[in-house]
Amino acid sequence: MSPEVADIGVYCCHLPLGTLGGMLETVELRKSFGRPVLDGVSLAVRPGEVFGFVGANGAGKTTTMRIVMGVLTPDGGEVRWQGEPLDFAARRTFGYLPEERGLYQKMRVAEQITYFGRLHGLTPQAAARATGALVERLGLAERANETVQALSLGNQQRVQLAVALVHDPAVLVLDEPFSGLDPLAVDALGEVLRERARGGVPVIFSSHQLELVERLCDSVGIIANGRIVAGGTVDELRAGGRTLTEIFRQAAMGEAAK
């Protein structure tokens, strides 16, 4: 086993014990849709850490995230949050951006963001305040009173992000949040994610833009054929002088060669 091919869980050992409480872990997740899709996926995202989830199409990223968010039930293994099995009450505090975007097309932008804030338990005032701030931050201020269907896809994507962020989530699970965004929006979102992480929130997102992952993430997990094949902090992974792209290619090919 090459040094980077290891369970990511081991990389949390340098953390002070107190912060272990805010860690998101998956333990040996298994799922099969006729053929096995997840074959024992274990990963850990520490509080305040931005975790990049990388892998080829169909490798199991989305399935893992859907299991974390309770959309799918695993055949085996479990999701842990703060050391405990994740339940509905805890999951309510999470923010989720699904792979297939979904919004009420005929609802107005600001109303929609506020609605999701209320559903997550915010008071009307808090929801309105959070909506105002996000709309400003994500460059949607001028579109706030338009219906979602009137927006371009890129702007709809920003609304989707606002919906995931409005309740000030304790964990962020974002499935390809950068796809479809222009460079300015990519920067704005990257900044928002770093900021949330600085507040102690574990952030996990999937992406195919490896240089973006390298730039934004503290640690990375590479998944291939339903297994984590490489993982660690970005610095650790690059210690051999290789780029993430090279590691990714090697990991994917190594897996395919088996």
Added chain:
Amino acid sequence: MNALLLVARREIVAQVRTRAFAIGLAVMVLLVGGATFAPKLFGGPDSYALGTVGTSALQIQDAKWTTYRDEASATKALKDGDVDAVIAGKKVLSNGELDPKLDALLQSANAQAQIKAAGLTITPLNVVSVGPGADAEHTRRGLAFIVVLVLFMLIISTPMMVAMGVVEEKGSRIVEILFTTVRPWQLLGGKILGLGAVGLINLAGVIAAGLVAATASGLAADLPPGLAGIVAGVVVWFILGYTFFAALAAALGSLVSRQEEVGNALAPMTTLIVVAYGVAFYALGDPGSTVARVVSLLPPFSAIVMPVRTAAADVALWEVAVSGVLLLAAVAGIVLLGARIYERAVLRTGARVRIGDVLKSS
């Protein structure tokens, strides 16, 4: 605010804002208002316009008399429709066949006038009704007809909105985000509650339109004495019937992922409602028949047939009670089953989900 109420409020706001809601309400109000006015427009007149040529007017209640110089001018007035009949000496002139009721009135008034002229006085018979008058009976059938129409339209269209909402959320995968913070029963319950409120707004609009039109046209005088009870009954039956069909529509809707498939998926529900509608129409003509009595006890058909029967005729209280209890039990059953199907099917996007698969899987 609780998640269920938040969902319900969103549904109400989303519907009430649409143009379809405003148009639908306007159409129903006009339809019911028109149907209430119709008997006034197409029914017989309450008073007659009569004429005389060379004779004196007879004593007929509510008649308006005109005197004509000769038969020629009277004939012209008849042909122009200015007057219903003209008495000319011993003749009654009319344009075509004389209205039988007017004929009887004229003959009896003429007889009385001649008897009086002969110096005799007769005491006319005084009719005292111990049952509803013919007019009231007629009005009551009309009322029942409107009840059938309104319940049919609302009970088919409101659950359809539930199904469309379910498919909108399923097809766009909003449901995946919603379920991370809302329980399936809260989402479904809020949707049924909110759209039910929209249905009630429609119903209230229709009832108000009917009552205003009935008062304006003078028809209100003929309405049965238990009108408030009938109206309250219609509202209660609507709530029960709507809840039944809304739960069914949500379950059937959750099986498909695209709006185009909704109509097809709802076929079992629409069939049930159309059958109920057919029986209700039959019950309208013969509210006391065995078929009407049996079906008005049978859920879910009772939701439409029973209110029609109570509107068309008096129904024994025990029958209403049995029908209500049975329907309530059926509503409870279908809500539990529907919620179960919905919860399991709504996350399975893609091809149409088979209902058997949903019930089998744990």
